[in-house]
Structure formats: C-alpha cells, structure tokens
Amino acid sequence: MTTTAIEKTGGRSGQRHTPGTAPRKRRPGRLRALGLPYLLLLPALLLELLVHLVPMVIGIVMSFRELTQFFIRDWTSAPWAGLDNYAVSVDFDAPVGEALLASFFTTCLFTLCSVGLCWLLGTAAAIFMQETFRGRGFLRALFLVPYALPVYAAVITWAFMFQRDNGLVNHVLHDQLGIGDSPAFWLIGDNAFVTLLVVSVWKGWPFAFLIMMAGLQNIPKEIYEAAALDGAGVWQQIRRITLPSLRPVNQVLILVLFLWTFNDFNTPFVLFGKAAPESADLISLHIYQSSFQTWNFGTGSAMSVLLLLFLLVVTGGYLLLTTRGRKASDV
Amino acid sequence: MRRIRAAAVGAVTLSLVLSAAACGGGTTDGAGSNSQPKTLTYWASNQGASLEVDKKVLQPELDKFEKETGIKVKLEVVPWSDLLNRILTATTSGQGPDVLNIGNTWSASLQASGALLPWDAKNFEKIGGKDRFVDSALGSTGVQGQDPAAVPLYSMAYALYYNKKMFKDAGVEKPPATWDEVIATGKKITGGGGSGIGVEGSNLSNNIHQVFVLGKQHGADFFTPDGKAEFTSDGAVAAVKQYVDLMATHRIVAPGNAEYAQNQSLSDFAKNKTAMVLWQTASATFKAQGMNDDEWGVAPAPVPSGVPGTGKATNSMVAGINLAVFKNTKNIDGAMKFVNFMTGDAEQKILNTAYGSIPPVKSAQQDPAFSAPALAVLRETLATSAAALPQVPEESQFETVVGTAVKELFADAAAGRAVTTESVRAKLEKAQQQMPKK
Numbered sequence: 001m002t003t004t005a006i007e008k009t010g011g012r013s014g015q016r017h018t019p020g021t022a023p024r025k026r027r028p029g030r031l032r033a034l035g036l037p038y039l040l041l042l043p044a045l046l047l048e049l050l051v052h053l054v055p056m057v058i059g060i061v062m063s064f065r066e067l068t069q070f071f072i073r074d075w076t077s078a079p080w081a082g083l084d085n086y087a088v089s090v091d092f093d094a095p096v097g098e099a100l101l102a103s104f105f106t107t108c109l110f111t112l113c114s115v116g117l118c119w120l121l122g123t124a125a126a127i128f129m130q131e132t133f134r135g136r137g138f139l140r141a142l143f144l145v146p147y148a149l150p151v152y153a154a155v156i157t158w159a160f161m162f163q164r165d166n167g168l169v170n171h172v173l174h175d176q177l178g179i180g181d182s183p184a185f186w187l188i189g190d191n192a193f194v195t196l197l198v199v200s201v202w203k204g205w206p207f208a209f210l211i212m213m214a215g216l217q218n219i220p221k222e223i224y225e226a227a228a229l230d231g232a233g234v235w236q237q238i239r240r241i242t243l244p245s246l247r248p249v250n251q252v253l254i255l256v257l258f259l260w261t262f263n264d265f266n267t268p269f270v271l272f273g274k275a276a277p278e279s280a281d282l283i284s285l286h287i288y289q290s291s292f293q294t295w296n297f298g299t300g301s302a303m304s305v306l307l308l309l310f311l312l313v314v315t316g317g318y319l320l321l322t323t324r325g326r327k328a329s330d331v
Numbered sequence: 332m333r334r335i336r337a338a339a340v341g342a343v344t345l346s347l348v349l350s351a352a353a354c355g356g357g358t359t360d361g362a363g364s365n366s367q368p369k370t371l372t373y374w375a376s377n378q379g380a381s382l383e384v385d386k387k388v389l390q391p392e393l394d395k396f397e398k399e400t401g402i403k404v405k406l407e408v409v410p411w412s413d414l415l416n417r418i419l420t421a422t423t424s425g426q427g428p429d430v431l432n433i434g435n436t437w438s439a440s441l442q443a444s445g446a447l448l449p450w451d452a453k454n455f456e457k458i459g460g461k462d463r464f465v466d467s468a469l470g471s472t473g474v475q476g477q478d479p480a481a482v483p484l485y486s487m488a489y490a491l492y493y494n495k496k497m498f499k500d501a502g503v504e505k506p507p508a509t510w511d512e513v514i515a516t517g518k519k520i521t522g523g524g525g526s527g528i529g530v531e532g533s534n535l536s537n538n539i540h541q542v543f544v545l546g547k548q549h550g551a552d553f554f555t556p557d558g559k560a561e562f563t564s565d566g567a568v569a570a571v572k573q574y575v576d577l578m579a580t581h582r583i584v585a586p587g588n589a590e591y592a593q594n595q596s597l598s599d600f601a602k603n604k605t606a607m608v609l610w611q612t613a614s615a616t617f618k619a620q621g622m623n624d625d626e627w628g629v630a631p632a633p634v635p636s637g638v639p640g641t642g643k644a645t646n647s648m649v650a651g652i653n654l655a656v657f658k659n660t661k662n663i664d665g666a667m668k669f670v671n672f673m674t675g676d677a678e679q680k681i682l683n684t685a686y687g688s689i690p691p692v693k694s695a696q697q698d699p700a701f702s703a704p705a706l707a708v709l710r711e712t713l714a715t716s717a718a719a720l721p722q723v724p725e726e727s728q729f730e731t732v733v734g735t736a737v738k739e740l741f742a743d744a745a746a747g748r749a750v751t752t753e754s755v756r757a758k759l760e761k762a763q764q765q766m767p768k769k
Binding site: 039069073164183275277296 | 445446585587589727741767
C-alpha cells in the first residue's frame with residue numbers, strides 16, 4: 001500500500017516537473033483520469049437509483065392511478081385517475097382531506113415540540129459533559145443507550161410502561177405519588193400526544209447529544225480562557241462562544257432531527273397499533289392507514305407525494321435561509 | 332495503476348450485476364404452474380397459544396403429508412398482525428406462498444384482488460366436492476354467486492365464557508342468556524369489586540365482530556344488499572351504542588378495557604378480575620393462562636330475548652379460517668393435494684381438536700370428540716344462530732373505519748365523556764365517508 005502510494009505521488013510529481021512534454025500523448029490518459037471518479041461512483045449511483053429513485057418514481061406514478069384492491073395483483077392495469085387522488089386528499093371539507101389536514105397539524109406541533117426538546121436536552125447535556133469529572137465516560141455511554149437500542153424493542157417496552165392498569169408510569173404517578181383521582185390513559189385519548197412526545201424525545205435526544213459533543217470538541221479552549229480572563233461568566237461563555245461556534249453543527253442537526261421526527265413511523269405504530277388516537281395521529285401512520293389498511297394505494301401515494309413536496313419545500317427554504325445568513329455573517 | 336484498473340473493473344462489474352438485478356424483478360404471469368413439483372410453501376395463521384405451539388401441532392402433519400406424497404412443505408406461521416400485509420405484499424410482487432390460511436372475513440376482499448385461485452366445480456372435485464363442507468362455513472368464502480376464493484378449514488363461533496368462581500362469589504346461579512340478564516349479572520359482580528364483562532376496545536376486528544352481531548339483533552346490516560356501505564342506519568347506531576354502553580352507561584366493563592388489544596381481557600378473566608367474555612375458542616388461552624377446564628363455563632352468546640336463532644336472534648358471526656391456494660403457485664397439483672389432505676376427515680379431526688375449533692367438514696364434525704360441552708355450544712351456534720360477516724370486497728375497509736370508530740367511542744367512555752346517539756352517529760357518519768366511493 002505504502003509503496004504504491006509513494007510510486008503514485010512520485011509519478012505525479014515527476015510529471016509536474018516536466019510540463020509540456022508530449023501533451024497530446026497524455027490527453028487520453030487525462031480523459032481516463034477524468035472518467036475514473038464517475039466510473040467508481042457508478043455502483044453507488046446505480047444503488048441509489050435502485051433503492052431510492054426508482055421506488056420514488058413508481059410511487060409518483062401510482063399516485064395518478066386508481067390503485068385499489070381490484071388492481072394490486074397487476075397494478076399496471078389500474079386505470080389512470082388523473083388528479084383525483086390529489087383532489088380527494090386536499091379537499092379539506094370532506095372527511096379524508098379534513099383528517100389529513102388534522103394529522104398534518106398534529107405532526108407539525110409534535111415535530112416542533114420533539115425537535116425543540118431533543119435539541120435542548122442534547123445541547124445541555126453536551127455542555128455539561130465538557131467538564132472533566134469522575135464517571136463522565138460512564139454517563140456518556142449511558143446517555144447514548146436509547147440511541148443504540150433497537151427501536152421496536154424499546155418502544156414496545158414503553159408501550160407496556162404506559163398501560164393504564166398495569167403500567168409502570170401509572171403505578172408511580174397514581175399509586176405512589178397519588179396524582180389524579182383515577183389512573184390516566186396514556187395510549188388512548190388526548191394524553192397519547194404526551195406519550196408520543198416522551199418516547200420520541202427519549203429516542204431522539206442522544207443523537208443531538210452525540211453531534212453536539214462532536215461540535216464542542218472543535219471549539220478551541222483558548223477562546224474560553226480568553227473570555228474568562230475578560231471576565232465572562234459561564235452563561236455568557238455559552239451564549240457568546242459556544243452557541244455561535246456550534247451554528248454550522250446546529251444547522252444540520254436541526255434539519256436532520258426535523259426530517260426524522262416528521263417522518264417517524266415506528267414510534268406511533270408500535271405504541272398505538274394500526275389506529276392511532278386522533279391526538280397522536282402522525283402523518284406517516286395516517287398515510288399508512290389510508291393505503292395499507294383501506295387498500296387504496298393510489299390515494300396513499302398521492303398523500304405521500306404531497307408530504308414529499310412539503311418536506312422538499314421546507315428543507316430547501318431552510319437551507320436557503322441558513323446558508324444566506326451564514327454568507328452574510330462571513331462577510 | 333493496476334490497483335485502479337482493478338477497482339474500475341470491479342465497479343463496472345458491480346454496476347452490471349445491479350442493473351441485471353433491477354430488471355429481473357418478479358414476474359406476475361397468469362395462473363399457476365407445476366415447475367416446482369417437489370416443494371410447497373405454506374403460511375399458517377396463529378391458531379394456538381403461540382407461534383411455537385402452532386409449529387408443534389402442524390409439523391407432524393406436514394411430515395405425514397411428505398411421506399404420502401413426497402412433497403416437502405415449508406411451514407411458516409405468520410402472526411395475525413402481519414398476515415394481511417404479507418398477503419398484500421405477496422399479491423403485488425407475485426412472490427408468495429403456494430398455500431395459505433386467511434381469516435374467513437377477508438375472503439371477499441382478497442377475492443377481488445385476484446390473488447387467490449378460484450374454487451370452481453372442477454377444483455372442488457379434486458378435494459371431494461363442495462358438498463363435504465357445512466353451508467354456513469361456505470357462506471364465508473367470498474362474494475355470493477362467485478366461485479369461492481378459499482375453502483373452510485377451521486370453524487369457530489362466539490360464545491359467552493364465564494368465570495365460575497366469580498359467579499359463585501356474587502351469588503349468580505346460571506349464566507345470562509339475554510342482554511338484560513348480562514347487565515343485571517354484570518352489575519351484581521361489578522358491585523363486588525370485579526368487573527362484569529371484558530371487551531377489547533382497541534382491537535378493531537373484535538369490535539367489528541361484536542357490533543356486527545348486535546347489528547343483526549337490531550335488524551341492521553352494515554351494507555345494503557347491493558354492497559353499499561350503510562353505517563348510519565338507526566339499527567347500526569343502536570348496535571354500536573349498545574356495545575359501548577356496557578362501559579359508558581351500565582359500567583359493567585372496567586374503563587381500562589378501552590385500551591385492550593392483545594387479549595388482556597382473557598388474562599383478566601383468568602385472574603378473576605373479569606367474570607365474562609364474549610370470545611371464540613378461548614379454551615386453549617385459558618389453559619395457557621393457568622386455568623383449569625372446570626374453572627370456567629361456556630354458554631351461548633346473549634340474544635335480545637328468547638333463544639338464539641336466525642335474524643334478530645343471531646348471536647355470533649361465522650368465525651373461522653379458510654385455506655387458499657395462491658394463484659401464482661409453482662406447484663398447482665401439489666397445492667391441490669395439500670388442500671385435499673388438510674380438509675380430509677383424519678386431519679380435520681386432529682387439527683380442530685388441537686385448536687379447539689369445529690371442523691367445517693360435515694363428516695368430521697360428527698366425530699364424538701366435538702361433542703364435549705364447550706364445543707357443543709360452538710357447534711350448535713354455528714349450525715343455528717351464526718351469520719356470516721358481509722361478503723363484500725370492502726370488508727377490510729369496513730373493519731378499519733368502523734372498528735376505529737368503536738375504539739374512539741370506548742376511549743370517550745373511558746375518559747368519562749358522554750356517549751350519545753348523536754355522538755355515535757357522528758362517528759359512524761365519518762367512518763362511512765371514508766369508504767371508497769362506488
């Protein structure tokens with residue numbers, strides 16, 4: 001390995017030392033060198049095509065068809081529906097559209113709360129963990145446990161804990177602390193939103209913590225020392241040094257958390273089963289129910305495409321805003 | 332340089348393989364073939380107390396079949412939560428099992444998808460003719476007037492199971508026969524600390540089974556004779572309200588039952604917390620929960636008045652499992668032989684005994700093994716007072732939307748909110764509007 005590397009660099013530097021010698025001869029070589037990266041990228045591109053783009057395109061095509069149970073065996077025979085599936089999805093006066101809109105707002109609220117809490121917890125923990133103290137390594141590992149656990153196993157455990165009659169949560173809240181006259185329901189009714197939020201934050205914040213820790217490692221210690229000499233307190237150091245330095249990290253972190261949370265399917269599905277309570281009817285589960293449960297894959301696809309468009313717009317807008325802001329601050 | 336060339340060659344090869352894999356997807360050609368005559372794949376539904384129990388019951392029988400025919404059957408027991416999705420996926424991809432169990436209420440929905448081999452006279456001939464099966468079971472194999480999409484395998488019916496100890500403690504002498512008696516009995520028991528009757532409020536299918544029967548008792552079907560959804564008729568509203576009122580008004584169902592979906596009501600029953608459940612073939616589960624057979628009793632499910640019969644005296648759905656052949660099978664002859672084997676008298680006796688169900692095959696049903704008191708109730712119900720769920724292609728949508736409506740109403744009742752005729756009607760109205768337009 002080392003020998004080839006040396007040979008390679010040696011060869012290249014040799015070429016550099018003799019510019020202009022037989023340039024015509026080298027042209028096919030340069031062409032080859034230009035093509036090589038693309039050639040090496042080809043498998044990844046094809047995989048990307050196979051795993052992401054082709055199913056996406058098929059989904060988009062499906063959204064224009066009347067793909068119900070009568071045609072799933074050979075879906076190319078399903079009649080074209082034009083924009084009917086979209087019309088049904090966005091007719092907010094009719095029950096299907098109304099339910100989709102309600103689910104959309106629920107998801108927005110849920111995402112806002114979940115991402116906010118994940119970020120806050122992750123950042124706070126990461127900042128505290130910058131100090132060296134006994135047991136720091138252990139705590140770091142402990143904090144990352146939710147991130148390392150398989151989602152299904154973890155959420156099933158939560159579902160058990162949130163059961164009304166036999167769950168741990170009510171045992172502690174009601175039986176031991178005596179809160180409320182009767183044990184609360186966590187998996188049905190309005191409390192389901194809180195349940196979902198708790199599990200989602202528990203599952204999501206370690207990622208924020210991990211990324212923030214990595215970000216914090218990159219801030220030079222000297223800046224803090226200088227600030228301390230200038231008389232800045234801890235709070236000021238966090239506000240004036242830590243947070244601005246973490247800006248690029250935050251930018252990506254919040255976007256990724258947003259996309260993951262908005263699209264989360266596993267958590268509500270494992271917690272609530274096929275029919276989520278209205279208070280916790282996240283959009284991905286809602287779409288699943290509108291396609292798999294009612295066997296109407298055309299409408300389900302149309303809803304998915306709408307979701308895709310929304311996420312694209314949000315992501316694009318977010319990136320545009322944040323990069324423009326950064327450029328301005330760079331200047 | 333050699334290394335780079337090798338990498339380039341590797342990249343090109345990998346790309347070619349990938350594109351070949353992409354193009355060589357599943358083939359959804361027409362009917363089955365006999366290209367793999369030596370093997371069969373069989374998806375069984377979960378009938379026993381666990382998937383393991385099912386494997387233990389079925390494997391010796393499959394070995395027997397292999398000895399007889401030389402065909403090896405690959406068994407997979409699919410949990411109920413996955414089965415329908417697995418079948419849908421297999422239908423779209425064309426890659427599925429050769430033979431599979433389906434819940435009999437799905438027959439018409441799956442029939443519409445065209446995934447299953449239709450059982451015309453010629454096919455029935457290969458398994459001994461249509462006459463071998465009980466009529467009520469054949470009524471749940473697809474849309475009337477079309478060739479059945481599957482053949483009946485196990486039959487079940489709802490009955491009222493009661494906890495003898497709790498009945499004795501509360502001074503209840505005999506199991507209730509009408510709904511009024513159920514409420515009176517339930518109140519007696521609820522007064523003593525336990526709860527009268529259990530429900531699975533978050534289990535959509537179970538909700539449907541119960542409100543369907545209550546609908547019949549109110550003279551309502553959830554579909555018009557020509558197959559249109561009709562969820563908001565007075566009878567349907569009354570049926571749903573009557574079911575939810577067991578918790579909301581009469582308070583003989585513990586509020587916690589609103590979130591039950593995994594047979595928790597049966598564990599409550601076994602722990603002497605709930606005195607009654609309306610269930611199909613609960614005996615195996617009770618045993619698994621540590622209950623002796625003499626600790627529970629079984630009686631016909633309640634009717635409005637009088638004795639169970641047809642029409643408004645219906646007290647159960649025709650529950651059961653059907654056996655279907657996947658149209659894309661690569662071993663159609665073998666699949667036929669397997670269905671013939673599974674519906675033969677000998678296997679029917681063995682399997683239905685193991686699962687506590689009733690054979691839908693007339694000759695096997697006569698066996699004395701199915702005359703034990705618990706089974707006699709189920710058999711009698713099937714023969715005289717059970718009705719098939721609507722055999723329409725939209726049945727599975729119906730289960731989803733109306734089952735969800737009932738779940739939400741139970742959630743309201745559990746939270747102490749009033750459940751009124753208007754609120755029930757509004758939920759059912761919403762459910763109906765979610766059904767596909769015809």
